[in-house]
Amino acid sequence: MRRAAFFTFLLIVLGVFGWRWLAHLPPRVTETDTSVAAAGVTLNSQTLTLPADQIAYPAGPGSDVLTTNCTGCHSPEMILNQPKLAADKWQATIDKMRKAYHAPLAPADDARIIAALMALPAQRADSAK
Amino acid sequence: MGGRVGERAGADAVSAPLKPNVGRRHALGLLGAGAGLVAAPRWAQSLVAPQVDLHLPGGNGTRPTTDAFPGKTGMILQRSRAPLLETPIDAFDGQVFTPNERFFVRWHYADIPTSVDVRKFRLTVTGATRQNLSLSLGDLLAMPRVELAAVNQCSGNSRGLFAPRVPGAQWGNGAIGNARWVGVRLKDVLDRAGVMSGAVQVRASGLDQPPGDAPAFAKSLDIAHAMDGDVMIAFQMNGAQLPMLNGFPLRLVVPGWYSTYWVKALDRLEVLDKPDTGYWMDKAYRIPTAPHANVAPGAKDFPTTPINRMVPRAFFTNIADGAILPRGAPVSLRGIAMGGDHGVKAVELSVNGGRNWHAAALGADEGRYSFRLWSMRLAALPPGPCTLAVRCTNSAGETQAFAPTWNPSGFMRNVIEQISVSTA
Numbered sequence: 001m002r003r004a005a006f007f008t009f010l011l012i013v014l015g016v017f018g019w020r021w022l023a024h025l026p027p028r029v030t031e032t033d034t035s036v037a038a039a040g041v042t043l044n045s046q047t048l049t050l051p052a053d054q055i056a057y058p059a060g061p062g063s064d065v066l067t068t069n070c071t072g073c074h075s076p077e078m079i080l081n082q083p084k085l086a087a088d089k090w091q092a093t094i095d096k097m098r099k100a101y102h103a104p105l106a107p108a109d110d111a112r113i114i115a116a117l118m119a120l121p122a123q124r125a126d127s128a129k
Numbered sequence: 130m131g132g133r134v135g136e137r138a139g140a141d142a143v144s145a146p147l148k149p150n151v152g153r154r155h156a157l158g159l160l161g162a163g164a165g166l167v168a169a170p171r172w173a174q175s176l177v178a179p180q181v182d183l184h185l186p187g188g189n190g191t192r193p194t195t196d197a198f199p200g201k202t203g204m205i206l207q208r209s210r211a212p213l214l215e216t217p218i219d220a221f222d223g224q225v226f227t228p229n230e231r232f233f234v235r236w237h238y239a240d241i242p243t244s245v246d247v248r249k250f251r252l253t254v255t256g257a258t259r260q261n262l263s264l265s266l267g268d269l270l271a272m273p274r275v276e277l278a279a280v281n282q283c284s285g286n287s288r289g290l291f292a293p294r295v296p297g298a299q300w301g302n303g304a305i306g307n308a309r310w311v312g313v314r315l316k317d318v319l320d321r322a323g324v325m326s327g328a329v330q331v332r333a334s335g336l337d338q339p340p341g342d343a344p345a346f347a348k349s350l351d352i353a354h355a356m357d358g359d360v361m362i363a364f365q366m367n368g369a370q371l372p373m374l375n376g377f378p379l380r381l382v383v384p385g386w387y388s389t390y391w392v393k394a395l396d397r398l399e400v401l402d403k404p405d406t407g408y409w410m411d412k413a414y415r416i417p418t419a420p421h422a423n424v425a426p427g428a429k430d431f432p433t434t435p436i437n438r439m440v441p442r443a444f445f446t447n448i449a450d451g452a453i454l455p456r457g458a459p460v461s462l463r464g465i466a467m468g469g470d471h472g473v474k475a476v477e478l479s480v481n482g483g484r485n486w487h488a489a490a491l492g493a494d495e496g497r498y499s500f501r502l503w504s505m506r507l508a509a510l511p512p513g514p515c516t517l518a519v520r521c522t523n524s525a526g527e528t529q530a531f532a533p534t535w536n537p538s539g540f541m542r543n544v545i546e547q548i549s550v551s552t553a
Contacts, residue, residue, distance in 0.1 A: 029268075049243070053210055074239065082299065083294035100344070101343040
């Protein structure tokens with residue numbers, strides 16, 4: 001008798017609060033081999049093929065030294081797009097690459113790198129100011 | 130002159146159309162004719178990628194456009210590796226949200242994520258927490274969601290326009306975009322881990338890897354900022370999953386702050402009990418503490434602080450510098466504006482070098498961190514050459530100035546934009 005009363009009570013409690021409790025459950029997450037989804041948002045696995053470097057250093061005596069020392073970390077546009085910079089500014093950039101980013105640049109090569117940089121079309125004295 | 134334009138502007142501003150009222154082809158034609166944006170002859174345009182001239186002072190501002198990067202079309206190629214792709218200004222025209230395939234791309238290191246398995250990906254939360262977390266994307270998708278429109282702008286957006294010029298990525302004005310972001314609050318994730326009472330910052334980092342011994346890219350926010358309820362971990366951008374190049378599967382969104390903090394491919398949060406002294410907080414992305422981050426060219430040893438909140442900006446998107454417009458005919462001007470870390474209160478135009486300003490009509494308010502479209506219809510331009518200027522004032526009363534900020538890192542440009550036009 002007491003057991004029946006208990007179950008009746010339980011059913012009433014479930015009836016009243018059950019729906020509200022269900023509504024607070026987190027949304028169900030579903031997965032496939034390539035996706036995860038819940039509550040209207042699906043995320044699909046992605047793979048991307050990046051293009052090769054789009055632009056090379058212009059042919060010239062300095063292109064080898066730039067390719068050897070700079071291309072390991074970034075494509076040539078980073079250098080080719082710079083404004084006309086004085087030699088001390090290029091030296092500061094080399095110092096930054098060496099000190100901040102630990103680029104393996106031999107100090108003995110600095111003069112050759114700077115000469116190659118200053119010989120680029122946008123850096124030459126006769127290029128548009 | 131100012132009075133006449135003002136009258137017309139006042140009368141027309143309310144009804145000024147916010148959608149382009151000239152066809153897209155015509156608008157692009159204006160750009161092309163005015164600024165020589167399209168370098169290749171018409172017959173060759175399908176064969177040769179069009180060049181864009183960013184009009185950088187001192188030159189070397191011509192860049193190719195590219196479709197070579199998956200998920201991106203018509204982007205200005207600033208650097209192939211690590212990718213730097215800029216959004217052409219006309220891509221912002223007439224739409225408050227920047228399409229994902231036109232959204233700018235900026236990575237520091239070449240080793241960026243090229244494959245993500247959504248079932249295996251985990252976001253970890255470690256450090257000064259009651260418990261460490263390793264959350265799957267399913268865990269995050271099951272959490273309460275938030276949605277926010279917010280502008281993402283590179284700290285160095287417009288660096289190429291600095292005079293004197295400074296080294297770095299030579300952006301024009303297009304290292305910026307606005308999107309509707311959906312995700313979870315950073316606060317909710319941190320609460321789930323339980324932040325210890327002595328914690329001071331949260332450091333965020335992603336799947337990109339440094340070369341050799343270079344410092345891994347990581348950025349930190351103070352705890353109070355990280356817990357403000359606005360900072361979010363986004364898994365959707367403009368209703369779709371994020372493009373790989375914009376940080377799939379998760380990206381930190383720090384509304385009102387420059388995108389250096391919006392860590393892409395976010396997979397690690399560390400709760401710190403001491404301030405972050407890593408390279409990317411202590412040495413890089415720092416601005417002068419002087420007002421407007423402005424110092425004299427050549428200045429050295431000035432005090433600095435990590436770059437932080439954004440400032441108001443406004444741009445013309447349908448007419449480029451140098452455009453030739455029909456004489457005596459009405460002119461529709463359109464653009465985008467942002468208030469920085471506050472909403473856009475007003476956008477104003479001047480046709481006389483700032484002596485008089487006229488309120489532009491504003492588009493729908495998508496929230497304080499969003500772009501807002503502006504438009505104005507002028508009855509006619511004054512005869513001869515004319516310089517148009519546009520400025521934004523935010524709801525905190527902050528506005529733009531004619532004098533540009535200068536600092537050696539090329540950060541925080543927000544000078545009043547001006548374009549020279551003439552009538553013919």
